[in-house]
Amino acid sequence: LEDSQVSLASKGDSKLPIGLRRVIVKRQDGDTITLLTNDLERSAVEIGQLYKDRWQIELLFRWIKQHLKICKFLGNNDNAIRLQIFAAMIAYALLRIAARLARVPLPILLFTDLVTQCLFQRKSIAEVHKPPPVNPSRPKPRTIPNQRVFRYA
Numbered sequence: 001l002e003d004s005q006v007s008l009a010s011k012g013d014s015k016l017p018i019g020l021r022r023v024i025v026k027r028q029d030g031d032t033i034t035l036l037t038n039d040l041e042r043s044a045v046e047i048g049q050l051y052k053d054r055w056q057i058e059l060l061f062r063w064i065k066q067h068l069k070i071c072k073f074l075g076n077n078d079n080a081i082r083l084q085i086f087a088a089m090i091a092y093a094l095l096r097i098a099a100r101l102a103r104v105p106l107p108i109l110l111f112t113d114l115v116t117q118c119l120f121q122r123k124s125i126a127e128v129h130k131p132p133p134v135n136p137s138r139p140k141p142r143t144i145p146n147q148r149v150f151r152y153a
Contacts, residue, residue: 001026003044006036023047067109068092102126 002024008016023035025048035051042050064070068088073081092112099111102125106114114128 001032005040021047025051064088067112069112098125104129 002022004022006020006022008020010016018038019040021037021040023037023044024032025035025044026032033051035047037047039047064085068085070084070088073084075081075084095112095115096108099106099108104111104126106129111128115125118128
């Protein structure tokens with residue numbers, strides 16, 4: 001919609017030494033978005049497409065943080081990071097398959113949290129969301145749950 005060269009307003013002598021460009025792009029849903037860039041070479045359409053591609057990468061990273069639960073990377077090189085992401089993706093896919101086969105009626109994020117809590121217990125996948133059975137040998141409380149109780153020390 002608009003492509004113009006701009007400069008940022010500043011106090012005193014703190015001017016930005018590089019030229020800036022403001023590109024206003026109309027999105028597919030009808031909204032407009034204003035992009036500020038220092039790329040004076042590319043066309044406005046290319047800048048809009050680069051922003052759209054970059055936004056897809058941001059959405060991928062958000063999905064990885066939410067679903068794969070990778071808080072920090074254990075290694076520093078490319079291979080270690082790739083291996084950690086692939087292992088997390090494989091674990092996520094296996095949990096999705098197991099939840100579908102067991103017909104678990106929970107959202108996948110809640111299901112993965114429950115599986116991590118029950119990881120070292122012998123439970124069927126279909127029973128992960130059910131609470132543990134009540135111990136019948138334990139004495140039952142003699143008071144009503146919402147009633148005040150006086151105890152002497």
